[in-house]
Amino acid sequence: MFIESWANTQNDDPVNGLALCKNAHWMFDEGLWSVDDELRIMVRQSKFTESGPEALRITSFAGRYLQFDPASKLRPSLQLLRKHRIHAGFRGL
Numbered sequence: 001m002f003i004e005s006w007a008n009t010q011n012d013d014p015v016n017g018l019a020l021c022k023n024a025h026w027m028f029d030e031g032l033w034s035v036d037d038e039l040r041i042m043v044r045q046s047k048f049t050e051s052g053p054e055a056l057r058i059t060s061f062a063g064r065y066l067q068f069d070p071a072s073k074l075r076p077s078l079q080l081l082r083k084h085r086i087h088a089g090f091r092g093l
Contacts (some may be wrong), residue, residue: 001081001086003016003017003018003076003077003081003083003084004016004080004083004084006089007046013077014074015074015076015077015080015081016073016076016077017076018035018066018076022057027058029085031044031047031087031088031089031090032047032048032058032086033058033061033062034081034084034088034090035066035081035084036081036085037078037081037082038065039065039066039075039076040063040064040065040066041061041062041063041064041065041066042062042085042090043058043059043061043062044088044089045059045062
């Protein structure tokens with residue numbers, strides 16, 4: 001999935017992407033979660049209510065680091081992640 005919408009920018013640079021499942025992609029696009037400058041997951045708990053097993057809730061991922069292949073040097077652009085946080089309303093978090 002693209003951090004910055006490809007439909008709006010045609011930005012297909014690898015640093016404009018995250019490999020996500022369909023549900024995580026939708027939640028990212030909806031601004032339910034984002035990523036900080038340390039590549040830790042941020043969750044907008046005030047935007048929704050979750051139920052189900054604790055381990056499967058998105059809120060259980062808050063504060064965890066994104067995981068990457070240690071051999072890979074590619075990481076998402078911090079600048080594009082900042083733009084996503086602002087667009088999704090994470091300014092004060």
